[in-house]
Amino acid sequence: MQPKRNTWQREAVRATLAEAHGFVSAQQLHQSLRDGGSTIGLATVYRNLAGLVETGEADSLQSPEGENLFRSCATQGHHHHLICRSCGDTRELSATVVEEWTQRVGAEHGFSEIEHVVDLFGLCARCRAARSA
Amino acid sequence: MQPKRNTWQREAVRATLAEAHGFVSAQQLHQSLRDGGSTIGLATVYRNLAGLVETGEADSLQSPEGENLFRSCATQGHHHHLICRSCGDTRELSATVVEEWTQRVGAEHGFSEIEHVVDLFGLCARCRAARSA
DNA sequence: CGTTATAGTGATAGCCGTTCTCATTTAGAA
């Protein structure tokens, strides 16, 4: 395995991702960085986000619209998310019942190498209040 | 609500979708139609697929690669899928435990209007056998 | 230290799935 060099770009992506409240897109992150005066390129943001996902430092998921979103999660291992589709506020979830269900269903149908992505999108209490105001 | 006209294009999409074994993309469906001698346009395929999804005649989901896939499902109401990522073979699933978990987690965090998409991708027994052969 | 090999960067072109535009066609009511 080739050594990973430490660049200020990667550190900037890491830091800005950590500051974000919820899941953000690569483009949003890039814009935040540029707004903060950085000259980082968009391709570099994509590359470093992919790298952070690979090492497990960041999580990624598809939005319902098909865009890839990223987050620096507190939980280390496999977990799920409850995400406010309005403000992006995110709660990390563990779901033993879902894991078990996945395994059982896969076995029942003779499937292996089951991949499951279970992320919930909803409207948080704060955003619901703001909407009805 | 404006009346829906019956076109041979819509019927062709419906029929070809019904013939497909598993989930297919709009482009795949378009290609199948053209291969069968149809002169239907790609935009029309997209439009009619969207229409069929709206009326519940077809299901749609995102592949892990982000492409939208469509299927004419036997089950009418809300359900989930177990899909072979190699041959596309699809099993329809009901998942009471997942529904309950979704509701409970949403309530616990004060979220409403929870949207959950739970589709499992795996490798079916037949494809697993073929791979090791 | 300075030198150097090369991983990393970034402007930009390209890719691919999807949607939009708009002139033309056609379903279906009258």
Add this chain to the structure above:
DNA sequence: TTCTAAATGAGAACGGCTATCACTATAACG
């Protein structure tokens, strides 16, 4: 049959993302 607007389809446009490649700068090495 006539008529109107829903539907179509070729192609342009869009948006997210990846590939390209000349250039930069990290960090190993002397």
